[in-house]
Each structure stands twice: as structure tokens, then as C-alpha cells.
Amino acid sequence: ETALEFYADANVEDYIQLPWTSITTIGANVSGKRVSRHFEIWTDKGKFLFASKDSGKILKIAREHIGNDKVVRLPTLLQKIAGIFKKKK
Structure with a gap:
């Protein structure tokens, strides 16, 4: 396996490959213990947003x-909001 591949549910010919090295x-x-469906991937070309019911499995493979x-934990929406208010003080 040299790349992570994502396929659109509506059309399997619509896909993207992200090489592990990038x-x-x-x-x-x-x-x-619950992992969000949504996750973000940063590459040398930019940031990509994905959603999958198997996001936990994808992160383990990654x-x-x-x-x-x-492989990192992103702040939740509540943590982001709390961070905004802390910065204003």
C-alpha cells in the first residue's frame, strides 16, 4: 500500500489518492473513546477534509x-470556543 484512497459513495470512479509519503x-x-466521522488530512499540497463511518479504523491504519x-486529536468545537474566550482576557 503506497497511498490512502477515498472513494465517493455516489460514484466509485470519483476518488482521490494521497501517497503516505505526502x-x-x-x-x-x-x-x-468515540472518534468523530470527520477528519482532516494535511499533506505537502494542502488540507483535505473527509467523513467516514470507519474513521477510527482509518486512523489506526494511518x-x-x-x-x-x-496522528493527532483535534480540538472539539467546545474546546475551540473556550480557547477563543481565554484569549480575549
């Missing part, structure tokens, strides 16, 4: 290819 970070929101340090 991925710098993958992140998702985690609440307790760890095997790019390492633990590149």
Missing part, C-alpha cells in the same frame, strides 16, 4: 504507515 498529519475529534506522532 501526508504530514491526520487529525480527528475524539470524545472519550498510524501503521505514518507513525503515532503524525
Whole structure:
């Protein structure tokens, strides 16, 4: 496996391949043990947003290819809002 591939549900011919070597970070929101459907992938070409019911499995596979340090927890919406108010003080 040299790349992460995502296919559109509506049309499997509509897909994107992201080579593992180009991925710098993958992140998702985690609440307790639940991983959000939505996750973000940063590459040397930019940021991509994806949604999958199997996002937890995808992140585990990503760890095997790019390492633990590149798979991160993203702040939740509440954490982002709390951060905004902390900065204003």
C-alpha cells in the first residue's frame, strides 16, 4: 500500500489518492473513546477534509504507515470556543 484512497459513495470512479509519503498529519475529534466521522488530512499540497463511518479504523491504519506522532486529536468545537474566550482576557 503506497497511498490512502477515498472513494465517493455516489460514484466509485470519483476518488482521490494521497501517497503516505505526502501526508504530514491526520487529525480527528475524539470524545472519550468515540472518534468523530470527520477528519482532516494535511499533506505537502494542502488540507483535505473527509467523513467516514470507519474513521477510527482509518486512523489506526494511518498510524501503521505514518507513525503515532503524525496522528493527532483535534480540538472539539467546545474546546475551540473556550480557547477563543481565554484569549480575549
